[in-house]
Structure formats: C-alpha cells, structure tokens
Amino acid sequence: MNYELKNIPVRTTKPRTEGFTMAMDKGLSPRQVEDFMSSCSDYVDIVKLGWSTSYVTKNLREKLDIYKEAGVPVYFGGTLFEAFIVRGQFDDYRAVLDKYGLEFAEVSDGSISLNHDKKCEYISQLAKQVTVLSEVGSKDAAKIIPPYKWIEQMQSELDAGAWKVIGEAREGGNVGLFRDSGEVRQGLVEEILTQIPGDKIIWEAPIKSQQVWFVKLLGANVNLGNISPSEIIPLETVRLGLRGDTFDMYLEDIKL
Template identity: 40%
Template sequence: MDAAPPSFLTVPERPAKPRSAGITHVLDKGYSLDPVRSVLKAYSGWIDVWKLGWGTAYIEPALAQKIRLLRDHQVKPCTGGTLLEIAWLQNRVAEFFDFATWAGFECVEVSRGATELPLTEKRELIQLARSLGFEVFAEVGSKDPLELVSAVDWIAELQGDLDAGATWIVAEGRESGTVGLYDEDGSVRESLLDELASSAAAGRIIYEAPLRSQQAHLLRRLGPGVNLGNVALEDVMGLETLRLGLRSDTIGLGIEIGEPVRAR
C-alpha cells in the first residue's frame, strides 16, 4: 500500500482534474506503449492533454490502444496541427475528421504554421471541428524562424479563433523552443508575452515551452497556474516540481515565505 504524500511544506495549491488552469500538455514524439503506460500509471494526475505530434498519429501502429489508455486515465488525446494542415493541402479534410472520430480523439489542433492555409479557412476548420464534437486547440504563430512576429497580429488571430469556437489557444514554440514565442536562442520574446498575458484571452492560452528554462521563466512571470504545452514525457515530473516551487528555479513560487526557522 502506498504511503500518503507528505504535507509538511507549504506549496501552491494545485487543482484536481479536470482543470481550467495549470494545464500540462505533453508532446508525444512517437513513444511506444510501454513508456506511455508507465508514465500514465505514475503521473496521469499531472497531465491534462496528450498531443500526438505532427503526423505521428497517422502511422502509430498501436493508436487504438494508446488512445484507450489515455482516456482511461482522463488524459485528453489530441491530434497534431500539422496532420490537419497536410489533409487540407491534399483536400482530405473530411477523411481527416473521419479518422480522428474513428480513433477516439477528443481534441484536434488547428494550425496554419506549416502551410499557406488562409486565416478564413482556418476559422472554417475550427467551426467544422466544433460541429463534429471536438474540443479545438487553435495554434497561433509560424514554424518559420525567419517570419516576423507581430503581437498585434497574434492577438487579432487568437481572438478570431476563439470567436470561431476554439476552446484553447496554443502559442507556437515548436518542439525546439526557438520559434514563435521565442527567439532563436530560446529566450522569451518579452513584449509578445506581455501582450498575450494582458489580453482578454490570457486564461485560455497554452504556451508551448519545451525547455526547462522556458517553463521556469513562464512560471515565475505568470504564476503556478500558467498553462504549458509541448512538455516532453520525461519532463512531466520536473515540470510539476517547478509548479510547486520544489526546484531551485522556482523556490517560493506562489507563496509567501517568512523568516526561516532554524534548529538551535
């Protein structure tokens, strides 16, 4: 029988699932069933959304078992946005949604960072996904590191995506953490973050943050309830310690600490 978790430290309160804040969204880069099963058994309480990155869902040999595992652990399986962009490019959108329905996905990501998908058609895809019963994660930002980043354009796009029916906005950071919200060295574009964090939609933004330094920075700036995405499977516990101030990067996060009491 497992022992009760310790409770002698003061740490930020962590809401139970289903959460509307403090979302942890992991990126599946092609993990086999054994590590997925092990992580879910141990840490599913910390994971809210599981995105099968880019087009991995299309070739995943154990897709049905993986999605069943996720749903059994109350973790929402989500398609990667690139897969829908490719389906759009090949005029196979209807087939994509048939596939996502058949596979048991609860969520789909709608993006336009890898193709020339027009904004109007992005909104149509969001509306279509919602009409079919999917929860929509609408990504804002390009995967091209050379594309100019405009906070005004991001805010306008995310607001339009929400109006079209998106539940969550995903701020692009990619797996590398060097595009979109981040400079080429992985540092946060502070002016862009300021605009996103002060927007009316702030509570519905998931910030892709694959690097520990990015996760710690966003937690220090926006608090333990910030929504973070593209988290690697092996970093799930590390992120949870960051959220709770149990790592040097975020000691004291979200709580007031008085003078230390030392033994005499």
Template identity: 45%
Template sequence: MKSFEFLSKKREEKPRNCGITMVLDKGLGLETAESLMNISGEYVDYLKFGWGTSIVHEQDIIKAKVVMYRAHDITPYTGGTLFELAYMNDKLDEFFKEARELGFPAIEISDGSTNISHDDKLNCIKRAKQEGFEVLSEVGKKNPELDKELSIDERIGYMQEELDAGSSLVIVEAREGGKNIGIFDKAGNAKEDEIDMILDKIDADRILWEAPNKDQQVFFILKLGNTVNLGNVSSDDITSLETLRQGLRGDTVGKI
C-alpha cells in the same frame, strides 16, 4: 498517500481550467506510455500525438493509446500538421472520420507548415466543432523567417478570432526546440514585452504557451504563477515541470 505529502502544495485536481500541462507524444510505445501515465498521469491534461506521427503507426496501437490516455482523464489530440496534411490534400472529410473512429476527442488546427487563409482556418475550427471535436488552435509559423512576418498585433488578432470561432485554447507556437520563434529569441529567452502585450488582450486561461525548455517553464511560472498553461512538454519532463509548479525545485522554492 504521496511521500512527504505534508510538504506538498495542493493544486487544482482535474479537470483543470488552468495550470494545464500539455505533453508531446513523439511515438511512445503503449507499455511505455501507460507506465509513464501510471506514475505521472495526474499531472497531464492534454496529450498531443506530435505532428504526423500517427500516420506511421498501426491503428490498433493509436486506438489503444487514446483509450489509455482517456482512462487517466487526459485529452489526447492529433497534432496540427496532421490537419494541415488533410487540408492540403482535400481530405478533411476522411480526416474527421478517422479521428473520430480512433477515439480522439480533440484536434489541433494550425497553419504553421502550410498556407491556409485565415478565413479558411476559422471555418475549419467551426467545422471541427460541428463535427463534435474540442479544438485547440495554434498561431504562428514553423519557419522562423515566416513567423517573424507576423506582427504582434496580427498574432493577437488571430488568437482572439480563433477563440471566438470556437477554440477552447489557443497555442502560441514555439515548436519542440523553443528557440528563435514566436515569443522566444534565438537563445530561447522569452520576449517579455510581447508576452505582456498578448496578456493585455487575451484571457491568460485561454492561452497555452509552448515552453519545451526548463528555463522557459521557470520564466512563466515565476511570471504568471503555477496555474499558467504550458505545452510541448517532453514526456521525460512531466515530473520535473510538476515539481517546478509546486515549488519543489531550486528554481521555484519559496517563490510559489
């Protein structure tokens, strides 16, 4: 039983179809990660091994972390940059093989750091599905100047095409900082008109909004409710976000 449980607001239990939280693992040690999941794992749905961090750690450690996360009903997956490195080096066969051997049930497919034609990206999504992986795909560029070249109509079109190709969720790029990229301006404020345009065309339950900062998380929860899907959440902020979702913090008290 939770402390003061009579004051809590129940949320849908896992596996959830909405209200998804994706947490970014930037290289947590196994014991640290396990301790964190023992206290907060029930609030985490997806766990991304950030960008190419998996490459610099031993296979046994990655395997053990994947097993641990899955034991908490969390879907661990490889960061999109790792896929992009495999693509640019013509190593997709090896990439899929090793991801499977390490126990990853899902992968992220993106083109944020490299130039991949959209048709090739769609084909990679389809191939990953055929290989037996769940696919999360990301739309947007990590370079703010290149990202600005994407019109909102192009962004929406790419999102829908990637969902049609087999992505279970499509991620709206905001990077780890959440400023001057995608649907956030230089100050990190959400561009609400663009968000409304996306929501007018794409099923909200299929969108994972990268929202690394608290004010961004508050914005989405107040706008779309506590069942909004949020990603790139710091491992330090799992409990903080859950209290926002449950109306247990000043920003959302009485508003959920």
C-alpha cells in the same frame, strides 16, 4: 502528495482549465505509455501525438486506449490537420477523428499558407464535432508575426469556437514565442496578455528555462504545453516551488 509541506501554492485539480499541462508524445510504445500514465496521469491534462506521428505509429489504437483508461484525452498534432488540408482532404480528416474516437483536435497553419478566415471556418466546423485547440504562430523562424497580429488571430480563433489557443514554439522551443536561442520574446507575451485571458492560452514551453519563466510570470497554474513525458514531474516541482529555479517564490512568510 506523499507528505506535508507548508507554503505550497494551491494547484488546480483535474479536470483543469487553468494550470493545464499538455504532454508531447513523439512516438512512445504502448508499454512506455503504460509506464508514463502510471507515474504522471495526475499531472497530465491532455496528450498530443506530435505533428503527424499518428500516421506511422504502430499499435495506435492500443495506445489511445491506454491513455483513455488513464483518463487522459489525446489529440493528433496540428501538422496532421495541415497535411490533410493541403491535400484537399478535410472530410477525410474529420472521418479519422471519428474513426479513433477523438474528442479534441488541433487546427494550425504553421507549415502551410492558409487564409485566416478559412482557418476560422475550419475551427467553426470542427467545433461542432470536437473540442478545438487552435495554434497561432509560424514554424518558420524567419517569419516574425507582430504582437497585434497574434492578438487579432487569437481572439478571432476563440470567437470562431476554439476552446483554447496555443502559442507556437515547436518541440524545440526556438520559434514563435521564442527567439532561435530559446529566449522568450517577453514583450510579445506581455502584450498578448493585455488582451487575451491567460486561462485561454496554452504556452508551448518545452525547455525548462521557458517553463520557469512562465511560472515566475503567471504562477503555478499557468497553462503549458509540448512538455516531454520525462519532464512532467520535474515541471510539477517547478510549479510548486520545489526546484531551485522557483524555490523562493512562495517562502515570503517563512523566517528561519
């Protein structure tokens, strides 16, 4: 940090398994990625190229090389996995991971109907090739998954070989973990945490109010995802109690 402040929470350092920040790249140019990494690489643990954007992104390999040089791994969004699966192209998907030298992959079923045992089978197969992140939750706002089902699916996907599970929210933060208003489904989150260790979950939380809610519930080192590149440094200040929303979290021992 640039100067010293007292009563700042201890942040985990890279390579992190807790306090993990996943950034969402929705189509940055190589030059934008260079700028992004020059200011934020210390605070970004992994980058997702959102949904299927990697299919149409120009200079894809150049982008991946810039992230790699900054020490930040990249993976393609789960919707791309689903696009291959629904077309019967699983082996082609695996070949794409090898072609671009990716070390992570996301397995999801938010846009397709996929038997859960089959999803776990895909996780197990991919886990022999890459580190797997699996996403739980639907992108369909009308499809409400009860808490016990979230817990069952998260646990079985971890058992199948997923490194971490992702709580679905989309880039808009208005499905899955959240109501269509963006409000957190608090009871769902708290029930999940009774059975699944917090360090095994990445909570998608693209909206500041959602990030604040999770930091207040679980502290500075909560795992958060789908963070816009422009919101990485603002999120870090939220984690550290250096933004108005969390300003009082770590000041109990200070007397004016």
